[in-house]
Amino acid sequence: MALLVLSGCGSNKGSSSESNSEEGKKETFKIGITQFVAHPSLDEALKGFQQAIKDKGLNVDYDIQNAQGDQSNTQTIANNFVGDNVDLIFANATPSALAAANATKDIPIVFTSVTDPVGAGLVKEMENPGGNVTGTTDTHPDAIPKTVKFIDQYLDGKRIGMIYNSGEQNSVAQIDLVKKATEGTDLKIVEASVSTSAEVKQAAESLVGKVDCFYIITDNTAVSALDSVISVANENDIPLFVGELDSVKKGGFAAYGFEYYDIGYEAGEMAAKILTEGKKPSELPVQYPQNLKLLINKKAAAEMNVKILDEWSKEAEFIE
Numbered sequence: 030m031a032l033l034v035l036s037g038c039g040s041n042k043g044s045s046s047e048s049n050s051e052e053g054k055k056e057t058f059k060i061g062i063t064q065f066v067a068h069p070s071l072d073e074a075l076k077g078f079q080q081a082i083k084d085k086g087l088n089v090d091y092d093i094q095n096a097q098g099d100q101s102n103t104q105t106i107a108n109n110f111v112g113d114n115v116d117l118i119f120a121n122a123t124p125s126a127l128a129a130a131n132a133t134k135d136i137p138i139v140f141t142s143v144t145d146p147v148g149a150g151l152v153k154e155m156e157n158p159g160g161n162v163t164g165t166t167d168t169h170p171d172a173i174p175k176t177v178k179f180i181d182q183y184l185d186g187k188r189i190g191m192i193y194n195s196g197e198q199n200s201v202a203q204i205d206l207v208k209k210a211t212e213g214t215d216l217k218i219v220e221a222s223v224s225t226s227a228e229v230k231q232a233a234e235s236l237v238g239k240v241d242c243f244y245i246i247t248d249n250t251a252v253s254a255l256d257s258v259i260s261v262a263n264e265n266d267i268p269l270f271v272g273e274l275d276s277v278k279k280g281g282f283a284a285y286g287f288e289y290y291d292i293g294y295e296a297g298e299m300a301a302k303i304l305t306e307g308k309k310p311s312e313l314p315v316q317y318p319q320n321l322k323l324l325i326n327k328k329a330a331a332e333m334n335v336k337i338l339d340e341w342s343k344e345a346e347f348i349e
Contacts, residue, residue: 057088058117058304061110063129065122066098066226068253069275070167074121074141074293081297087304096125098226098253100196103128111136117300120164121293122249123199126151130162137303137310140164141296142289144199144247146315155315163299163310165292167247167273169321173203175285176244176270177210179323183338184268186241187215192232192258194250195222203246203272226250230257237265245281247272255279259329266334274324278348282333283325287318322346 060082064071075093082089092115096102107128110118118138120126126140130151141164143151152158155166180189191207193200208218219240221232229251233243243262245251251258255271259280262269271281274288295316302308323345330337337347 055086055088057090059090059092059113059115060117060119060300061106061113061115062091062093062119063103063106063110063121063125064093064095065103065125066249066253067095068249068255069279070247070252070273070289071121071142071249073275073289074296077288077290077293077295078119078121078141078297078300080290081294082301085298085301085305087301098250100124100128104131107132117304119296119300123149123151123197124249126162126164127198130160134161136161137300138162138164139296139300139303139310141292142167142247144168145202148202149198152315157311158313158315159311161310163313163315165296165299165316165318167289167292167318168203169285169287169318171321172272172285173206173246174210175321175323177207177214177216179283179285180242180244180270181211181214181216184242188217188219188240188242190219190221190233190236190240190243190267192221192223192229192236192243192245192251193248194224196224197248197250200246200248200250203248207244207246223250226254229254230261233258233261237261237267240267242268242270244270245272245276252276255281263329263332268333268335269329274322277324277326277329280329280332281326282329282335283323283345285321285323287320287322291320292316292318324348 094106111133118129120129120140122142146152268282271284274286277284325345
């Protein structure tokens with residue numbers, strides 16, 4: 030009898046220990062990350078996403094893939110994620126998000142760095158995305174109008190040179206917004222279309238003498254080769270406006286922008302809600318970026334022969 034009692038007690042203790050061990054284990058999620066190309070803004074968005082996931086305490090195995098700016102690679106990456114049955118896909122930039130959306134209607138997809146989610150066909154509406162896709166956009170509604178107004182008000186020349194990849198839907202949407210913002214002004218848009226980052230420098234050089242400033246929007250192809258545009262702008266005293274703050278830090282003259290880290294972080298928070306709270310992408314509205322600000326690079330201004338005006342300090346932040 031005594032042996033039976035001891036045996037029973039030992040058995041119960043082991044069972045309780047195993048139960049507690051199981052309760053202490055956290056589920057490990059597999060997230061496939063597809064990024065269209067490597068450049069500072071997209072890289073910062075990725076960092077923000079991963080930090081949000083970490084802050085939420087999730088255990089995650091990441092499969093991080095970069096398409097190297099090749100549209101066909103985005104579809105291959107997305108198809109592989111579907112084949113691996115990942116728990117969620119994080120798509121960084123419009124081409125990657127479109128490929129993921131084409132690959133699956135079941136796996137949740139959270140995007141960031143997407144300019145026009147509705148126009149791209151990723152979501153039905155910003156407030157009510159529908160389907161299995163949601164995320165954060167990198168278009169602040171005031172960014173382009175404020176940039177155009179600044180150029181119109183403070184630059185003597187009226188010709189704006191814009192280099193972009195016409196194959197990127199997000200870029201076409203932004204070009205249309207710039208044209209709309211110039212209505213009622215004397216400003217003229219001079220376009221140079223490229224297909225790859227290797228063509229960006231030649232495109233910039235082709236605009237010398239034809240434009241009074243450059244305006245590089247958040248086009249992945251152009252931004253990934255921004256050093257080439259900066260070089261041409263510096264050599265020819267052409268002010269270079271850019272679409273995001275990371276490009277100002279890299280050598281652009283000025284931008285109305287926000288931190289891509291922040292929109293990546295917000296996307297990470299959305300992903301956490303989907304994975305741990307049972308939220309569906311269709312239930313999470315697409316988020317706009319917050320905290321738009323004007324950032325001016327004083328060193329770049331000197332290189333491009335732009336005089337810093339005292340009145341800019343009322344609105345702008347400056348870096349050396």
